Amino acid sequence: MRVIVVEDAVLLREGLVRVLSEAGFTVLASTGQAHGLLPLVRQQSPDVIVLDIRLPPTYTDEGVRAAVEIRRHCSGVGVLLLSQYVETGSAVQVMAQDARGFGYLLKERIAALGDLTEAIRRIGAGGSVIDPEVVARLLRRHRAAGPMDTLTHREREVLALIAEGRSNEAIARRMTVSGKTVETHVRNIFTKLGLESSTTDHRRVLAVLTYLRA
Template identity: 50%
Template sequence: MRVVIGEDQALLRDGLARILTAYGETVVATAATAPELRTAIADLSPDVAIVDVRLPPSFTDEGLRVAAQARARTPGFPVLVLSQHVEVLYARELLSDGRGGLGYLLKDRVADVARFVEAVRIVAAGGTVLDPDVVADLLSRRGQEETIARLTPREREVLRLMAEGRANAGIASRLGVTEKAVNKHINNIFGKLGLLPDGDDNRRVLAVLNYLEAP
């Protein structure tokens, strides 16, 4: 897997590169600014880009803009966005094109090295990974309290694990239940939310999250 990293903090940038290299991945370029990141993605065509939301020169949302531009040029181009804080607006923008190959994690999650590398690989393979705190925020901010209240505690947990990019087998292992039980929970979730399962886990996750964040 060929990776480009866009991060202005030198220590974190170097740390990410070292982590990925130690796990057998190839970091083809690192960038400290939005223009450098844009050039690296365009010239090197990596398998995935890891992008800080805020990059020089203005430290607003340049990283996100570069990611959006890359996905506009190459639909579905895999991007894992890192953020210092939960910013639901950015999560919404990432989800707006309805495609997979997306991740949004808080920078603190990098400390769990194995999980971070797993997230990068899921995104590179076309999956969707959202930070648990982002999912919790989406669940608490949407305007369908009564609808979400129909979900049982276990169904909410399944929904969160789906949003983190976990496959049904991974959810079953995490919860200590069978895959058959997980499938039943997922069908119940979609039934209660008025969404039909289409056999595509990534699109189902995106559909659910977009539904949950609707005003």
């Protein structure tokens, strides 16, 4: 799988390039800024681009804005955003464009190479990955009354795991329940959130977006 790494901290950028190369990824290029990134992506055609949310010159949302441009003009390229802190607002805006092929991880997750490589592969395959800490923060956040309030505690747990990008089978293993039980929870979630019948993957994406926006 081919990737491009965008990180302004030189040591971290070089570290990412090294560990990803050793893990079997082809690192096509690496850079420390968002400027000129879209032409680079068009030229190199990566499967996934890994980029920091905060990049020069203002260190605010350059990475997010670059991600939006990449997803708008290079729809087949997966995007994995990295952040030092939980920043749900801007990341949710990017997610809202299309959750498929999108991921958001805290930088501390980089130390767990397995988590990082699994996330990149899942995103490259069109899946989505949300950092568990981001999910936990969203669960703790105060919400006004809405569709999410109709979910049971167990259904919220299932939806949180869906938001992390986990399949029904993986959720069943994590919660130590049967696959049929998970299917029932997922079906109830779709019904309570008012998601009409369509392909399962599409409804999962809509459910995650409802969850993140709540």
